[in-house]
Each structure stands twice: as C-alpha cells, then as structure tokens.
Amino acid sequence: MVLARLFGRRHADEQEQLFKAPGSSALTRWLRQGLEQGICPLCRVVHKADREYIWQFSEEGWANADTMGELVQARGFCQEHAQMLVRIDVQAKSMLGIAGVYADLFEALLERFDALDERDRTANALCPACANREQVLRQNVGYLLGLLEDDSTFTERFRTSTGLCFAHFGMIWTTGGSTGARALLLAVQRRAIAVTGDQLREFIRKEGVEARDEPKAGEQLAWKRAIERTAGWPAQPASAGVPETSDQR
Ligand SMILES: [Zn+2]
Numbered sequence: 001m002v003l004a005r006l007f008g009r010r011h012a013d014e015q016e017q018l019f020k021a022p023g024s025s026a027l028t029r030w031l032r033q034g035l036e037q038g039i040c041p042l043c044r045v046v047h048k049a050d051r052e053y054i055w056q057f058s059e060e061g062w063a064n065a066d067t068m069g070e071l072v073q074a075r076g077f078c079q080e081h082a083q084m085l086v087r088i089d090v091q092a093k094s095m096l097g098i099a100g101v102y103a104d105l106f107e108a109l110l111e112r113f114d115a116l117d118e119r120d121r122t123a124n125a126l127c128p129a130c131a132n133r134e135q136v137l138r139q140n141v142g143y144l145l146g147l148l149e150d151d152s153t154f155t156e157r158f159r160t161s162t163g164l165c166f167a168h169f170g171m172i173w174t175t176g177g178s179t180g181a182r183a184l185l186l187a188v189q190r191r192a193i194a195v196t197g198d199q200l201r202e203f204i205r206k207e208g209v210e211a212r213d214e215p216k217a218g219e220q221l222a223w224k225r226a227i228e229r230t231a232g233w234p235a236q237p238a239s240a241g242v243p244e245t246s247d248q249r
C-alpha cells in the first residue's frame with residue numbers, strides 16, 4: 001500500500017470533529033439545514049453525504065481494505081467524486097494523497113485485468129461515493145416523511161419553503177407518506193412551479209424595450225431558480241478540503 005507510508009495531512013482536532021458520533025437529533029439535521037438555507041432539503045443531504053464520504057476517504061478510507069475493495073470493484077470514483085478528491089489535494093497544495101490512492105487502485109486493477117478473460121462479463125460496481133449518497137438519501141427520504149407527519153414546527157416551516165427539486169420530489173413521491181404529508185408536498189411543489197413560471201415570464205417581459213426602465217426585482221434570477229428546481233441545487237462552491245463550521249455540520 002503506497003499510502004500506508006504517508007502521513008495524514010489534517011490536524012488532529014479537525015479529524016476529531018469529522019468523526020464525532022452524531023447524537024440522536026443529528027439524524028434530521030441536514031434536512032433542517034436545507035430548509036433553513038432555502039434549498040431542497042434532500043439536496044442538502046446529498047451535499048453533506050458526498051462531502052463527508054470524500055473527507056473520510058481522504059483521511060482514512062484509503063487505508064481501509066473494504067473501502068479500497070469497493071473502489072476497485074467500481075474501477076475508480078465517478079467524475080464528480082474524483083473531482084471532489086482533487087479539490088482536497090489542491091487545497092492542501094499536494095497531489096501526493098490522490099496519486100497514492102490511484103497507485104494502489106491501479107496495482108489492484110492490474111491484478112484484476114490479468115485475471116480477466118474474454119468470457120467474463122462482470123460489470124463495474126457503482127462509484128462507492130455514489131452508492132453512499134444513494135443510501136443516505138434513501139434514509140433521509142424516510143426521515144423527511146417522518147418530519148412531515150410528526151413534527152409540527154418543521155411542517156409549518158416547510159409549508160412556506162421552496163420545496164424540493166424534481167428529482168427528490170419524485171423520490172419521496174414514489175416512496176409513500178400519509179395523505180396529509182403528500183397533500184402538503186404537492187401544494188408546496190405546485191406553488192413553486194407556478195411562481196417560477198410567473199417570474200420567468202416577468203423576466204422576459206422586462207427584457208422588452210417598453211419595460212426596460214421598470215425596476216428589476218426577484219424575477220432577475222428566475223432562470224437560476226428554474227435550473228435549481230429541475231437539476232437540483234448545486235453544492236457550495238467551496239472546496240471539499242475546507243472544513244465547514246460546526247453549526248453547518
Ligand atoms: Zn433536491
């Protein structure tokens with residue numbers, strides 16, 4: 001193992017924060033953070049699940065035989081997660097970590113390919129960070145339905161929220177939920193679609209010659225909100241290598 005000879009880059013107290021065991025209220029904290037940030041709560045879950053996976057991999061996952069085995073089965077990370085790993089090394093101003101990970105990966109892959117013959121049709125496994133994202137997302141869909149059924153404070157806040165991106169709405173919609181929770185999800189989503197549609201038309205109208213002098217307002221970012229709704233909210237642009245503050249955890 002190339003990386004077994006290398007030292008971890010992070011300060012010990014940062015590592016301690018990263019691996020701090022979550023308390024019971026921690027289960028729904030990412031959903032609550034998403035709601036407070038005005039984004040799809042499940043998009044927030046995706047951002048955090050990705051970030052924590054890549055951080056943990058960067059810190060110690062590469063030294064874990066099972067984790068590296070998953071990476072070998074997948075024949076590497078997908079583009080999105082590989083780029084998160086790259087950003088950590090760029091932040092640390094050394095590509096040694098990532099070079100070590102891929103040195104180990106390629107050593108294992110060479111053995112795999114040496115053993116492969118033309119009759120073998122084994123498919124690649126899913127990128128392990130994508131598999132982790134999917135698992136955490138599924139758990140949180142259940143938590144979100146639970147909050148919408150049992151937590152009146154969350155429900156009232158959700159009622160006036162931006163709702164969900166379409167991918168995550170589809171995920172929760174096909175999962176289930178009580179009649180009340182489904183009615184609320186639908187009402188919030190219908191309102192969001194109508195508002196964005198109105199704002200898009202208003203933006204286009206204000207681009208016209210006759211409305212050019214009218215003051216600009218919320219419709220100016222309607223195109224951005226339309227993309228967020230359809231493609232999901234993007235993660236914060238900050239590098240995965242920069243720790244979030246404690247209240248963001
Ligand atoms: Zn979403």
Ligand SMILES: [Zn+2]
Nearest residue numbers: 078081127130
């Ligand atoms: Zn991935």
